[in-house]
Amino acid sequence: MKLNKGLLLICLLIATKGIAQHSEIDSIRNMLGAEKDDTAKVNSLLALSRAYLSVDPLHAINYADSARGLSERLHYQKGSAYAFKNIGNAYSKGGKYLEALENWEKSLALFTAIGDKVGMANILSNEGAAYYNKSDDARALELYLKALKIAEETADTIRIATVLQNIGAVYSNKASTLDKALEYYQRAYPFCLAAGNKEAIGNVEVNIGEIYLTRGNDSLALSYFEKSLEALRGSDSSYTPYPLNDIGKVYAIRKDYANAIHYHQQAFEIARKLNTTLYMAQSLIGMADTYLEQGGLQKAIEYYRKAVVIAEQLSSVNYELKNACAGLALSYARSGDYVNAYRYQSKLTDLKDSLYNIDTDKKLSGLQFNFDIQKKQSQIDLLTKDKALQDLTLKRQRVTRNALIAGLILVFIIVLIIYRDYRTKIRTNRLLDSQKAEIERLLLNILPVEVAKELQTSGKAEPRYYENVSVLFTDFKSFSMIAETLTPQEVVSELNACFNAFDEIIEKYQLEKIKTIGDSYMCAGGIPTSDDSHPARMIEASLEIQQFIRDRNKKKIALGQTPWDLRVGINVGPVVAGVVGRKKYAYDIWGSTVNIASRMESNGEPGKVNISAAAYERVKDIYNCTYRGKIFAKNIGEVDMYFVESPKTPSDAAGPEYHPLELTRSLTAS
Secondary structure, three states: OHHHHHHHHHHHHOOOOOOOOHHHHHHHHHHHHHOOOOHHHHHHHHHHHHHHOOOOHHHHHHHHHHHHHHHHHHOOHHHHHHHHHHHHHHHHHOOOHHHHHHHHHHHHHHHHHHOOHHHHHHHHHHHHHHHHHOOOHHHHHHHHHHHHHHHHHHOOHHHHHHHHHHHHHHHOOOHHHHHHHHHHHHHHHHHHHHHOOHHHHHHHHHHHHHHHHHOOOHHHHHHHHHHHHHHHHHOOOOOOHHHHHHHHHHHHHOOOHHHHHHHHHHHHHHHHHHOOHHHHHHHHHHHHHHHHHOOOHHHHHHHHHHHHHHHHHHOOOOHHHHHHHHHHHHHHHHOOOHHHHHHHHHHHHHHHHHHHHHHHHHHHHHHHHHHHHHHHHHHHHHHHOOOOHHHHHHHHHHHHHHHHHHHHHHHHHHHHHHHHHHHHHHHHHHHHHHHHHHHHHHHHHHOOHHHHHHHHHHOOOOOEEEEEEEEEEEEEOOHHHHHHOOOHHHHHHHHHHHHHHHHHHHHHOOOEEEEEEOOEEEEEEOOOOOOOOHHHHHHHHHHHHHHHHHHHHHHHHHOOOOOOOEEEEEEEEEEEEEEOOOOOOOEEEEOHHHHHHHHHHHOOOOOOEEEEHHHHHHHOOOEEEEEEEEEEEOOOEEEEEEEEEEEOOHHHHOOOOOOHHHHHHHHHHO
């Protein structure tokens, strides 16, 4: 519940009349020159200090300190009390809570001395906010309850409303105390209404709504979000986008995606007019989440990318940026764009590590703050005690012992926290590594290793020209007629069995599968890594494929089933290979070599391996081939064809007893 914390601290630490403009600052400074050193001048200095609080905290401290000095000379305790209060407010605004508490304690002592209960409640509430910001919820509650008791005694409506909301904010930090949070928000609600402060009304309503949404009561949550929106619009508040985004979340939960987009869009437009970057990013993420939920992947990607651009303006590391990157990784993965999914998953991992370090630093900072408070309190106690020297020595020893014990306890707590967070980080990293490995596996399953690495490195893969590549096509004879006699499931099952076997064979001979088109299978040798033995390896693979089909057909005939006869065609020559497009990447090859290989297949015969003259010239010394005649190829002319019959025997090869592949390497090397 990020809104309540920001809005409540403004109510606590800044005067309710708002921030003075530069013209008001000039007006007060002009009056100072004409005023005497009296209480009126003290009040002017205090007003100037309050005006500078949001403009320049250092100037606010200087003017408050001038008011303090003049008040002490005039013995004006009320002026001194407000001076210390303003100094504390300025330090708090800069995150220096230790210095803020020192000055607020002095202010509280003076307000107590003069019986100013309104001032006392104000300071106690401020101190509670400081401890709340340093994650000391127990101490914050103690101070808030004291402030509430005094505010109720003085019937200070706005202070009661503010403190009750602050107490609710403390209880809302844990799921186990949400009931207490709701109790205090509901107690604050009538006081906000009585004070007529629409911004406070809108804030408490949205806080109540978020608790109901967390509990799953979206109807009641929506009612409070709509009330909050009406109140904040009536106050021209910069927080108006917050309930609009919450309303969008409710409609998204209800799967009313049109209304969800409508309210997130409204929130974005208002945030853009007010230039509130945080709410702009949250609105865009809300729209992207909605599009992702309804399956609009391209729209989701578009809005997540916009959110990333705006979130990066907040800081290099923030939760909005993490959420946008997580959404992009998931959206790209679902759309099949594994390169971009991997890119944003990696960025998400880096962001999680950075946020983990930031959270750890905050925890350590909170522990150090509490330790500094303890040391400061010990020093104050020592300075204010007026006892004998031996008692002072004993107390110092006791303080030292306690500080040592406290230090050891703090070290133990820190070690436990770091160890726990370390274990969480290890588990998270294992999950992210598993997801990254899965993305890489999917990418390598559709692309050659070299091409996949090039895509991961540069985001694209340049097409390449290869001078010498073997291309193979297969096709089942009369496939359409056979398919008409079988169910679709039987057809797909048979193709799957055959193509799985083909995959194993071409992998055995280190060839590259290109694609399947219907009942046609296409592969190539000599890409993406060039070598000279690919023609023989292609012939060996094609013969083994035909043998597989013959063996499979024997079983079919024995079972009374129709055999599936296969034609195979091979050509050797130059091709262009690469990846085209940006979605659903596919590695493919182009050129007349591919077209002639296809013609070799279509003009072949079942059970045979039909090769072109170019392929024949590469393997004629190691395979027995039969000349078949010529066919005409478009833009090429007539092309000779040969059937591969069998490997030549050692005597045919006129050399040692080489396997055909070994003979090919020998001939190439000679």
